[in-house]
Amino acid sequence: MQLTVWTYEGPPHVGAMRIATAMTDVHYVLHAPQGDTYADLLFTMIERLPRRPPVTYTTFQARDLGGDTAGLFQNAAREAFERFKPQAMLVGASCTAELIQDDPGGLARALRLPIPVVQLELPSYQKKENWGAAETFYQIVRAMAAPQAPPPGFKRPPRAPGTRASCNILGPTALGFRHRDDVQAVKLMLADLDVDVHVVAPLGASPGDLARLGEADFNVLLYPETGSLVAQWLGRTFDQKTIKSIPIGLGATREFIAEIAQLTGVDPGRALHGAPSNSSWYSHSVDSTYLTGKRVFVFGDATHAVAAARIAAQELGFTVVGLGTYSREFAREVREAAKLYGIEALITDDYLAVEAKVAELQPELVLGTQMERHIAKRLGVPCAVISAPVHVQDFPARYSPQMGFEGANVIFDTWVHPLMMGLEEHLLTMFRGDFEFHDAAPASHLGFTAAPRDQTAAPAAQPAVPAEAVSDRPSAPVSATAGALWAVDAEKELGKIPFFVRGKARRNTERFAADNAVALITVETLYDAKAHFSR
Amino acid sequence: MSAATGNCTAEGGVSRGNLRYSAERGQREVFCGLTGIIWLHRKIQDAFFLVVGSRTCAHLMQSAAGVMIFAEPRFATAIIDERDLAGLADANVELDRVVTQLLERRPDIKLLFLVGSCPSEVIKLDLSRAALRLSSRFSPQVRVLNYSGSGIETTFTQGEDACLASLVPGLPRLGEEAAPNLLIVGALADVVEDQMRRLFDEMGIADVQFFPPRRSTLLPAVGARTRYLLAQPFLADTARALEELGARRIAATFPLGAEGTASWLKAAAEAWAVDPSLYRRVTQPAYERAQRALSRYRDLLAGKRIFFFPDSQLEVPLARFLSAEMGMELVEVGTPYLHRAHLSADLDLLPPGTRVVEGQHVENQLDRCHAAKPDLVVCGLGLANPLEAQGLTTKWSIELVFTPIQGFNQAADLAELFARPLVRRTRLVA
Ligand code: SF4
Ligand code: SF4
Numbered sequence: 001m002q003l004t005v006w007t008y009e010g011p012p013h014v015g016a017m018r019i020a021t022a023m024t025d026v027h028y029v030l031h032a033p034q035g036d037t038y039a040d041l042l043f044t045m046i047e048r049l050p051r052r053p054p055v056t057y058t059t060f061q062a063r064d065l066g067g068d069t070a071g072l073f074q075n076a077a078r079e080a081f082e083r084f085k086p087q088a089m090l091v092g093a094s095c096t097a098e099l100i101q102d103d104p105g106g107l108a109r110a111l112r113l114p115i116p117v118v119q120l121e122l123p124s125y126q127k128k129e130n131w132g133a134a135e136t137f138y139q140i141v142r143a144m145a146a147p148q149a150p151p152p153g154f155k156r157p158p159r160a161p162g163t164r165a166s167c168n169i170l171g172p173t174a175l176g177f178r179h180r181d182d183v184q185a186v187k188l189m190l191a192d193l194d195v196d197v198h199v200v201a202p203l204g205a206s207p208g209d210l211a212r213l214g215e216a217d218f219n220v221l222l223y224p225e226t227g228s229l230v231a232q233w234l235g236r237t238f239d240q241k242t243i244k245s246i247p248i249g250l251g252a253t254r255e256f257i258a259e260i261a262q263l264t265g266v267d268p269g270r271a272l273h274g275a276p277s278n279s280s281w282y283s284h285s286v287d288s289t290y291l292t293g294k295r296v297f298v299f300g301d302a303t304h305a306v307a308a309a310r311i312a313a314q315e316l317g318f319t320v321v322g323l324g325t326y327s328r329e330f331a332r333e334v335r336e337a338a339k340l341y342g343i344e345a346l347i348t349d350d351y352l353a354v355e356a357k358v359a360e361l362q363p364e365l366v367l368g369t370q371m372e373r374h375i376a377k378r379l380g381v382p383c384a385v386i387s388a389p390v391h392v393q394d395f396p397a398r399y400s401p402q403m404g405f406e407g408a409n410v411i412f413d414t415w416v417h418p419l420m421m422g423l424e425e426h427l428l429t430m431f432r433g434d435f436e437f438h439d440a441a442p443a444s445h446l447g448f449t450a451a452p453r454d455q456t457a458a459p460a461a462q463p464a465v466p467a468e469a470v471s472d473r474p475s476a477p478v479s480a481t482a483g484a485l486w487a488v489d490a491e492k493e494l495g496k497i498p499f500f501v502r503g504k505a506r507r508n509t510e511r512f513a514a515d516n517a518v519a520l521i522t523v524e525t526l527y528d529a530k531a532h533f534s535r
Numbered sequence: 536m537s538a539a540t541g542n543c544t545a546e547g548g549v550s551r552g553n554l555r556y557s558a559e560r561g562q563r564e565v566f567c568g569l570t571g572i573i574w575l576h577r578k579i580q581d582a583f584f585l586v587v588g589s590r591t592c593a594h595l596m597q598s599a600a601g602v603m604i605f606a607e608p609r610f611a612t613a614i615i616d617e618r619d620l621a622g623l624a625d626a627n628v629e630l631d632r633v634v635t636q637l638l639e640r641r642p643d644i645k646l647l648f649l650v651g652s653c654p655s656e657v658i659k660l661d662l663s664r665a666a667l668r669l670s671s672r673f674s675p676q677v678r679v680l681n682y683s684g685s686g687i688e689t690t691f692t693q694g695e696d697a698c699l700a701s702l703v704p705g706l707p708r709l710g711e712e713a714a715p716n717l718l719i720v721g722a723l724a725d726v727v728e729d730q731m732r733r734l735f736d737e738m739g740i741a742d743v744q745f746f747p748p749r750r751s752t753l754l755p756a757v758g759a760r761t762r763y764l765l766a767q768p769f770l771a772d773t774a775r776a777l778e779e780l781g782a783r784r785i786a787a788t789f790p791l792g793a794e795g796t797a798s799w800l801k802a803a804a805e806a807w808a809v810d811p812s813l814y815r816r817v818t819q820p821a822y823e824r825a826q827r828a829l830s831r832y833r834d835l836l837a838g839k840r841i842f843f844f845p846d847s848q849l850e851v852p853l854a855r856f857l858s859a860e861m862g863m864e865l866v867e868v869g870t871p872y873l874h875r876a877h878l879s880a881d882l883d884l885l886p887p888g889t890r891v892v893e894g895q896h897v898e899n900q901l902d903r904c905h906a907a908k909p910d911l912v913v914c915g916l917g918l919a920n921p922l923e924a925q926g927l928t929t930k931w932s933i934e935l936v937f938t939p940i941q942g943f944n945q946a947a948d949l950a951e952l953f954a955r956p957l958v959r960r961t962r963l964v965a
Contacts, residue, residue, distance in 0.1 A: 001587075001613045001614060001615060001616065001619055001624070001626070001629035001632070001633050002613070002614045002616060002633075003611055003613055003614075003633045003636060003637060004590075004593050004611060004612045004613075004614050005608065005611050006597055007590060007593050007594055007597060009590075010590065010591070010594040010598075011589065011590040011594060013591075014591075014594065033567065033653045033685070033686035033687045034563040034564075034565050034566075034567060034686045035565075035566055035567025035568075035569060035570075035592075035595055035653070035685075035686030036567075036591060036595075036686065037562075037563070037564050037565065037571075037917060038566055038594075038598055038917075039564075039594075039598075040916075040917030040918075041598060041599075041915075041916035041917045042952065043813065044916065044917055044918070044919065044920040044921060045916050045917075045919075046598075046921065049920070049921075050921060050923075050924030051921050051924065052917065052918070052921045052932060057562055058562070059562050059563040059686075060687065061687050061688075062656070062685075062688050063689040065657070065687065076562065079898070082677045083898060093590045094591055095589035095590070095653075095654055096589070096591075096653035096657055096686075096687070098618075099654060099658060100657060123617070124589060124590065124591065125589065125616050125617040125619075125620055126616070126617050128590065234950060266631055294682060322767045331810060334748070371890055410835060433656075470899045
């Protein structure tokens with residue numbers, strides 16, 4: 001049993017839903033109780049899809065348990081087939097149905113539906129969402145493409161001279177972080193490389209499209225978390241190579257183009273020329289010197305976290321002080337990457353452990369998921385989102401990829417923006433004393449904090465930052481925090497420090513006092529601590 | 536084979552008391568009772584809710600909460616894993632460990648609910664024994680209770696019912712000679728409680744308590760002379776448990792809208808033999824203010840056709856308010872469960888011929904909804920955007936549970952919730 005407050009990943013059947021919802025002409029019949037239908041809102045509300053996920057839930061109840069839950073499943077599958085007329089059906093169980101062991105696969109096969117039925121075994125008590133997505137994608141690809149497989153030992157013949165190369169794009173799903181836009185960005189690059197896109201899967205693919213995967217010359221794997229099982233199987237079965245570079249960031253995009261150019265023998269010139277990325281010039285401009293050495297903490301799925309750390313270090317001149325992932329399946333890759341920055345990777349799916357780490361490292365920017373956004377808010381650190389899980393505002397209306405040269409521009413803007421806002425706050429301190437500019441006034445980019453509504457009011461109406469995170473000013477003249485006491489004059493001096501770094505100054509001073517067994521913090525202690533911690 | 540899915544449709548239901556009732560079975564598109572934790576943990580401020588369940592349960596909580604405002608909210612999930620299932624770890628020992636760990640972190644907690652889920656029920660983890668065991672270990676600092684919020688037992692707001700029912704046996708008892716007291720049952724926003732309390736005070740009903748209370752140390756006392764008034768329509772088990780302690784229900788409409796609130800208050804006034812002129816003097820100004828505020832929305836809503844998907848069990852009183860007070864036309868009133876006794880006052884005020892459907896077969900219901908082309912559809916979050924995309928106008932039902940809507944001063948807010956999507960639709964030209 002594990003105590004969990006927030007989770008990075010849902011259960012594995014939610015991963016399966018991400019595959020089914022990404023595709024067309026597939027229906028997923030899920031043996032599950034009614035409450036599990038909440039998963040629909042992930043797609044309809046967070047991703048704002050204009051259609052329901054193609055999922056039928058059996059919604060069995062306690063009174064069905066003694067009776068015929070198997071019959072319930074069969075009815076649901078039969079009705080779903082008749083109503084939705086899919087080309088293929090996925091069947092499986094959620095955590096509760098896994099315990100009652102009704103065998104959805106066998107039950108569905110007994111219906112003798114005239115379409116492929118793919119049985120999903122997703123162990124809910126061991127595995128999680130990304131694993132479930134990868135496994136589901138793999139199972140449905142095998143079901144559809146295996147019948148087309150050449151005999152074992154097949155060697156792909158060289159491409160006929162004068163013909164264009166073609167590839168599949170693997171990995172994008174529903175509810176993915178910018179998957180829709182990444183696919184578009186990658187397609188543009190492939191067009192510049194004279195490579196045809198054969199099938200994109202699972203996003204937008206039908207089961208029939210999956211059956212054609214083996215026809216392409218090679219595969220482009222955008223998200224190893226969901227697509228690497230399929231890429232490996234296609235490699236073994238159809239002798240297709242997989243492009244290893246993932247084009248997030250300038251350097252990685254150049255490598256991606258070079259890797260494809262080399263594999264296909266095309267000239268990378270046009271694709272690279274389309275590359276006068278603004279982000280590179282902006283990063284070199286004098287305005288960006290203040291970015292130098294900013295301490296960043298990076299956390300996310302493995303692919304995005306590793307890419308973000310590289311961009312931070314090499315393309316923005318930050319210092320990576322922390323790097324981690326919740327994807328245990330990819331812990332090795334992240335550990336390797338962390339070595340480049342002389343740090344140890346944080347591999348955990350415990351939100352509280354991540355929060356403790358951020359508090360300990362005191363970074364100046366956090367690059368993470370929706371969870372880290374909350375951590376950063378609470379600790380008063382700027383934050384940008386780089387990875388799933390994400391919230392509704394991370395599905396922007398505009399084209400906003402992470403991949404390719406345009407993706408690098410998007411990344412520059414989104415990461416630097418919260419830091420620029422920090423600069424704007426300097427103005428607040430310059431005008432301190434002016435009636436409109438006072439500590440309690442929120443920075444303009446935070447908007448007006450609504451007056452707290454009633455406790456039971458809609459959560460959305462509540463101010464996003466808990467009160468205790470905002471006020472770091474104790475009411476007593478001499479205050480005790482974690483041991484040391486603050487002398488009145490030291491407290492006053494602390495008040496002169498710009499409020500957005502005051503919390504940090506307080507913490508550093510108290511840590512310094514604790515380390516040096518100082519019982520009363522004076523003005524001198526404050527400046528001793530400042531000298532001690534200054535870089 | 537049983538009438539599992541779709542064998543029983545909403546067509547051809549029975550007419551009783553002028554309404555057309557039917558029941559249907561099929562896929563239900565409703566939250567489970569765990570969701571109640573989202574408002575209950577804000578209401579009872581020293582309580583913690585520990586779901587004993589799966590990753591799905593944890594994910595539901597975080598998705599339904601939608602916005603995660605509280606870095607460490609007063610709820611969490613003890614996720615059962617394969618070791619617990621394989622018997623490698625004794626689930627009870629594991630649970631004790633998790634609870635101990637939790638209480639060490641949160642010394643502010645006075646009341647801990649162990650909340651059962653589908654997995655904990657299917658593996659027959661006995662949470663009532665666990666609660667007893669842990670209660671005796673941590674008393675007097677912490678009381679430990681249990682209830683089920685599982686999706687196989689409870690639908691959405693039934694989680695609150697189960698939670699409150701679990702509190703009832705521990706309520707302080709009043710002796711025979713105690714003066715009569717009034718209990719308002721069902722979570723209300725604090726601001727609504729305060730308004731209601733002022734009105735009761737002015738009518739001379741002084742001994743009024745709200746259940747659930749804001750703190751677990753403020754539990755109301757119950758005895759044979761306790762009368763209770765339901766503030767929420769989904770409290771069947773809680774009501775039954777209160778009756779077992781001798782409390783008696785005051786039948787009334789639910790306090791939605793100006794009329795609903797007036798007759799709810801009036802029912803209490805009559806039970807307390809408040810002088811009718813005093814009742815009028817106290818309630819009239821607020822009633823008239825509510826009517827004035829409502830009149831602004833009447834033009835917008837009157838004659839508009841509304842369709843309810845089943846969700847919170849608030850559907851019948853909402854339908855009563857919208858038809859009787861706002862002049863809306865009811866196409867279909869779907870509700871997950873219909874408690875005929877508790878709802879009788881509201882059901883009596885529905886227009887003759889209203890179709891009331893208990894249970895759900897979501898696909899058939901969507902077909903009916905599309906065929907009827909209502910002006911406004913009240914539905915859950917999973918259905919709202921797809922229906923909007925198909926040209927229908929929707930109101931998410933969950934907002935009706937999270938927003939203060941009861942009482943005179945909230946009547947217009949309630950009307951506005953239904954008016955807003957309609958107004959929006961007329962504003963958007965592109
Ligand atoms: S329906 Fe059951 S398994 Fe699903 S979230 Fe609710 S309690 Fe958990
Ligand atoms: S506060 Fe921000 S990240 Fe958190 S749930 Fe709300 S919108 Fe999403």
